[in-house]
Amino acid sequence: MKIAIVNDMFMAAEALRRAVVTNTSHHVVWIAENGRDAVERCAADLPDLILMDLVMPEMDGVEATRRIMANTPCAILIVTASVDGNAAQVFEAMGCGALDAVNTPLLEMQGNAAGRAEFLAKLKTIEMLIRPRQAWSDQPKISRAHVLSAAGYQLVAIGASSGGPSALMTILATLPAGFPLPIVVIQHVDTQFAPELVAWLNLHTALDVRIAKPNARLEPGVVYVAARDEHLVLNAWGALSYDAQPHDSPYRPSVDVFFDSVQQHGRGRCIAILLTGMGRDGAEGLLHLRRDGHVTIAQDQATSAVYGMPRAAADLDAATHVVPLLDIAPLLMRCVEATAVMEKTQ
Numbered sequence: 001m002k003i004a005i006v007n008d009m010f011m012a013a014e015a016l017r018r019a020v021v022t023n024t025s026h027h028v029v030w031i032a033e034n035g036r037d038a039v040e041r042c043a044a045d046l047p048d049l050i051l052m053d054l055v056m057p058e059m060d061g062v063e064a065t066r067r068i069m070a071n072t073p074c075a076i077l078i079v080t081a082s083v084d085g086n087a088a089q090v091f092e093a094m095g096c097g098a099l100d101a102v103n104t105p106l107l108e109m110q111g112n113a114a115g116r117a118e119f120l121a122k123l124k125t126i127e128m129l130i131r132p133r134q135a136w137s138d139q140p141k142i143s144r145a146h147v148l149s150a151a152g153y154q155l156v157a158i159g160a161s162s163g164g165p166s167a168l169m170t171i172l173a174t175l176p177a178g179f180p181l182p183i184v185v186i187q188h189v190d191t192q193f194a195p196e197l198v199a200w201l202n203l204h205t206a207l208d209v210r211i212a213k214p215n216a217r218l219e220p221g222v223v224y225v226a227a228r229d230e231h232l233v234l235n236a237w238g239a240l241s242y243d244a245q246p247h248d249s250p251y252r253p254s255v256d257v258f259f260d261s262v263q264q265h266g267r268g269r270c271i272a273i274l275l276t277g278m279g280r281d282g283a284e285g286l287l288h289l290r291r292d293g294h295v296t297i298a299q300d301q302a303t304s305a306v307y308g309m310p311r312a313a314a315d316l317d318a319a320t321h322v323v324p325l326l327d328i329a330p331l332l333m334r335c336v337e338a339t340a341v342m343e344k345t346q
Contacts, residue, residue: 001127004047005031006038006064007079007104008056015107016051016079019116026123033057035064042072049126052098054080054089062093069097069305075126075278076162079104079119087196095166097305099126099278100190128250153295154268155218156181156332159255159285161188161277163305165197167325168275169204172223174329177206180336181271182218184240185225186232186255188277194227201225216240226253233261251281255309259285263292271335273297273328274313276304283312290318295335297321297328 003020005028007013013031020026029047032038036059038050050068054061065076078093078101080086090101102122105115160167164187172183189197194211201209201223210216212224212232217239226232230242231253249257255274259282262270272289274282276299290296298310298319303326313319323331 001026001048001123002029003027003123004029004038004041004050006033006035006050006056006061007031007053008033009053011107012053012079012081012104015105016119018107019105019119020051020123022116022120023123035059035061035067038064039067039071042068042074046072046074049075049077049123051079052076052093053104054078054086054093060089062089062096065093065098066096073097073306075099077102077122077126083190083193084196087193088200090193091165091197091200094189095163095169095305097163097276099162100188101193102190125250152268153181153335154266154270155262156183156271156273157186157258157262158183158273158275159186159259159277159282159309160275161279161281161306161309163276164188165200166305167299169201170325171273171329171332172201172205172207172209175205175207175332178221179207180220182220183207183223184212184218184232184234184258185223186253186258186282187225188251188253188281191227191229194225198225198227212240214241226258228253231257233258234265235261236265238265238267251279255282256285259289263288263294269294271295271297271332273299274309274319275299275325276306277309278306279308280312282309283316283318286313287316287318290320295320297323297331299328300324 005013005016017028030041034056052061076098078098083101105119198209207223209223211227228242229252230244233241233243235241274286286296296319298313300322301307303324
């Protein structure tokens, strides 16, 4: 990968450079000392991945991420001195399109970098995410005339990646406290700041946002957020579980794995939503759910911070609805209200 470093601290930039070049397939194409310089360098020489600091002079990492994703989009990994200490800025940057965040590796006296292994693991995952998308030509299409059944709903399942925290907040902030369905969220986010994501979302919604715990029974009006380095699934007893399989998935947790578990073990209809994100996780799972008559929704290109996962769903014709972000919560409410009216008339 062609990798750029954006950091105003020489020692931090050098620690990153040394860590990057331990993999001979990676090379550093340029180093910028602030966000403004990074925006300009991207316009002239776009890398595959940017390692973006948050706190810098001239322009911080959040604003630089926003401008780069708007003008010359590419993969961005937030690399900061303390992910936990900068959680609010981390989520803001992810809302602008950053993929993930990790603590900056530190140079030790002997020249090695403490925290290098965690950093390199992030690079490996991102490299898998930004590989060229495989062709979907061999995937069967579904007619737009597909008619959905009128049974009641069991849950709402939401998958998201880069740009997801902000999109999630927008949807959850619009739903009323009496929303009658449980909501399960699979957000590509590091487990170390999943609790901060839950706390941040709780500040912006009337719903009860919780970390998804093993054997949790789904309750109406509760939002369950996957928070382990394993796949969250709906099990045969209708409760939430974590599963290490499949080991070879670059996404942990995987949206596809959760969607497929809902298809296999769900006891009613599901409303599945695929939001902004890089890669294609969730697209095939969304297709499987549509084939079974569930309502499937994909965020549109204009409102996606990164139009990767929703695009993959659109290519598969996996979504019954492709809508702007601000229309997703009202669409959810219309689905729920239509079901309530139908049940009263039966």
